[in-house]
Amino acid sequence: MALRQEEEQAGKRVNLPGVLRHCTRLAHALAAGVAVVAMLAAPLTVYANDTTDTTDSSDTTDATGNQTENQPKQSIAITQSTPIVTSKSGYRVTAVISNTDSTATSSGTLHLTTNALFTFVSRTDIQNWAENNAPIPTPNELGSVDVPSIPAGGTATVTIEVNANQQTLASIGSWGPKPLMLSYIVGNQILADLPSFLTRSSDGLNTATTPAMNLTVAMPYTASGWQVDNKAISNRIAETTTSSTSTSSKSNSTDKADKSDNADASNAAKATDTQAISLSEQDADTARSLGQTFAKHRSLQVIADPLYWRQSAVQPSIAGIMQPADFDITAYTALDDTAAYEKAGITTEQWNAKQAAAWYADGGDSETPSAYAWQGNNCWTLDALTAAREQGYDTVIADASFDADQTEAVHTGTYVVHTPAGDVTVLKEQSTLGTLAKGQATSTDAQAESSDAGRLARLIAQSAFYQMEQPYTSRYLLMTFSRTTEASWIDQVMSAFEQASWLNLTDLKTMAKADPYNVSDSVNPDKADDANTANTRSALRQLADSRHDIMRMATSILRNEIDSDEVSSLDPQALARQDANDTASHSNDPTQWIGSLLVLHDDMALRSMSGSPQPTATRKAMVKAAKTLASDLLNGVRINPSESVSVFSESAKMPITVSNDLPYAVSVQVNSLTDSMQIVTSRTADIDIPSHSDAQVTFTIRVSTSGSSTAHVSLTDREGNSFGNTQDTAITSVMRISDASGFIIIGFAVLLGIIGLWRQFHRKKDPDE
Incomplete structure (x- = not known):
């Protein structure tokens, strides 16, 4: 305490350079032991203006020590950094310094510092550091670089290269995450700082080797958007042309490796030109990029939507299939209105595991992978798990909302839930890893996580921290990417994970077979999204109306009317492939024609109920297209x-x-x-x-x-x-006389006129007249 008081008094006379930014907070340094000695041995620089560093708050201080505004005028963002430091890698960081002030800054310096002896001991410490709210000193300088003057509203990009033999980097004697601080100093003042993480691997260190932690990384391979060709819909109604062969009949290589060359992509695009429902050009490009990334990282567990997989130009090797069209099972049970879905044209036969396998096999692959139900926009409830199990999905993927209870250390994310339909294995995602993987910051105060490079540094540090929490306990963690994660981000994360000696990348089957963390017959209560439920119900009503109009054509407008049971008896698979189209074109029986229109409508309805965040452009496009189909049909x-x-x-x-x-x-x-x-x-x-x-x-x-x-x-x-x-x-x-009755009326009128005139001339006059 005496030492701390002495430093506090000294703080009135001196200020510390960027390399000693947190020296005024020695309470934590005392707990760190030898870190204090290193800190006190560092040189002190007396600031000419007798000011102290206040960048740990939201206030800034000008050159005279007066408070200016609550928000800093300068900020730092990491655009690139070395995710894992080995004995030979060195360390490299590129940062962009922004100046939002109305005046230019003078030339300055960006300092990069760490604490080579510090070890994070709790998840609170690591989160507080990310939020720039932890009293952790960073006395060991890794490097610095000159920053030129930055004009008002401008930026400057600088890079600090740290050689593997640099004294501080080489002195790190233990593996794991270390606190990293970037400090932007102009003159005597720290204008901005940014806490991040440096993660040292065990490579080249003389430390005991502990078992690697099991981590499964999965991603849903599904469309972010479908598009509808209105001309193809018109052709389907008029039967003016025979629709092109479905992508289900595309030639497929016997080798299921990624087909990413341009020729294959071009042929696939031509094959789908006249299809009513297809992938947009952007989606096709996304599929190609993802396919190339998947080929590089075979440990990534790709769970494919079979409709998207068979229609995309690239068909990568996958670990499993999910519900067709990414159908939202959680919203289905949250709405609890099976009749509304059926009226809209969506039955359980369209999205169950059996149908998913059929669509996948129709795409040309004879070997059917395991089926997994991916979580939608609502939580997995007992009803939702029961519905999934009834439709053939005995394993589901859940986000962190499934079991929100916080434990002292991370644990295996495998659960077994007893449902009325049978046991369901739930693979729950680890919350922090999943948040970062989906491109989100762990909190709004974690400024470094506003960029991909900053999130990656935190992600790697967090995974290492979890392994260090319980190094000898076998655990299986799950991390998932979002439906719209870009290929470049996936490549960065997977490349880093594959270098992480503390991780063992496993598959979903292995995780599903692990000893479950919990076995029960209950789950968290439903937390249905009211806005999403209302949006879903509205879409279902519109789809029910459009389907009803098609059925009106079949039963009440066509001369050869069709019984609804006849339509129901048709094979939707054959109709979807348009196998019956030629027959319908040359027959007076419109049953197959109406059936093909209903299948087209129901395909659009199914795609509108995906688990992507709602409301989506796809939902709006599919509902609008279904209404157009019905409207154009009736307007025929x-x-x-x-x-x-x-x-x-x-x-x-x-x-x-x-x-x-x-x-x-x-x-x-x-x-x-x-x-x-x-x-x-x-x-x-x-x-x-x-x-x-x-x-x-x-x-x-x-x-x-x-x-x-x-x-x-x-x-x-x-x-x-x-x-x-x-x-x-x-x-x-315009009334005209056109028959004998008219002449009789005229004659009678003339007679009355003559009588009136006769009376006028033959009447007797009064004596006094």
Whole structure:
């Protein structure tokens, strides 16, 4: 304590350079023992302005010692650093220094320091250091570099190279994470600092070797977005062309290594040109990049969406398959409305494990990998696990929300849950590793983690810390990438992990077979996302409406009406591959045609219910495309515009022409209603229209006076429900004498006039008149 008081008094007279930034906090240094000696032996520099370093707070201090603003005007970001230091690697860091001040900075220096003797002893210490909130001194300088003057609003990029033989780096005698500090100093003042981590491997160190910690790294290989070709939808409705062969029939190499050359990619793109649902060009490029990365890192467990896998230009080797179209099982059970999904065209047969295997085999691979259910936007509940098990998924992937209880040390992420449908193995992701792997900072205060390089440094340090927590305890941890993680980030992480001697990269099967951390028949309560649930319900309602319109065409508009049971009996696999398309084109039976349209609709509906963060562009695009499909189908029967009608008698005829652009005959009702009581038309007329033809129906107009009105002509199905367009026809009535009754009326009027005149001339006058 006396030593600390002496230093506090000295702090009033001196300030420390960047290499001794935290020397005023000696309480922790005393606990570190010999670190204090090294710290006290370091030279002190007296600041000309008698100020102290205050960069550990959000305030900054100007040259006269006055507080300026709460937010710093300069900041540091790491763009590249050596993830793991070995005996020969040395250390290299590249940083960008930003100046958001309204004035330029003077030239300065970026210092890189560490504490070669420090060892993190708790997860709190390592997190506090990441947040720049831990009193850990960094007295050992690794290097420095001159920083030129930075203009207002400008940046400067600098690199510090540390040779493997550099004294501080070579003096690190124990492996594991070390605190690392970057300090930007101009004149006598630290304008910005950034805490990060340096992780030393055991390579070249004379230390005891401990068992490696088991780590499984997995990633879902699924689409971030699907696109719909409206022209292909129109062709499917009109049957004007035969759809191209599905990607399921693409030639596949017997070697399932990555097919990433440009020729294969080009051929695959051509094969899907006329498909209604396909991957965007961006998704195809993403698949190629991911495929090349997967080929480099075979220990990465790729879990493929079979629909995406078979349609992508690159089909990498995978460790397992997931539910088709990344169907969100957790949202399905959170909504708890199976009927809503079925009305929208989504049944369990579309996304169960059996169907996933069928889609995968349809892609050309005869060997079916294990099936895993990947978590969606809601938590895994007992109901969700039960549904997954009922559909053939006995192993599921869960994020850290599955078991939120914090333990003193990390543990195996394998759980077994007893459900009414059978046992389910849950592989739970380790929270901190998963957060970093998905490109997120562990907290908003962990400034170094705002960049990939900073997150990677923390990720490597954190994994080493976990192994050091319990070096002789066998544990299996899981870390997953997100659905949209970029190939470059995956490559960086996996390359670093593959160099980490303290990690043993295992597969999902091995982790699933590990002794479970917990076996029970209960899980955390549901924490359903109300916004996501409302969005899902809205999408299902719209999909149900569009599917209902297609079924209306089948049962109430087509002349050869189809029973819904007939459609249900069709093989959706064959229809999806368009095997039946030629037959449908040459037959008067529209069953297969309607079936193919329903399969197309239901494929879009399934893709709209993916587990990607909601609401997604894919959901909006699929729902809109489904509505377009139904709308275009119904609008294939339309009323043609007609000319106005002039009526010169009590009655007339109004012809209406109806066109049928569909490949099958229809039978509908045409209705007419005027907005006048004096000018009316007959109400309804039935009409049959052959395929690709026109037909005409005639309405009778009756008038009782001159004037004008409008006939509103519309279509209804045989059940009386309206559909399609409406057509307004103007009617003008000009009454003329056109028969004997008119002449009789005129004669009677003339007679009355003559009688009136006779009375006028022959009446007797009054005497006083």
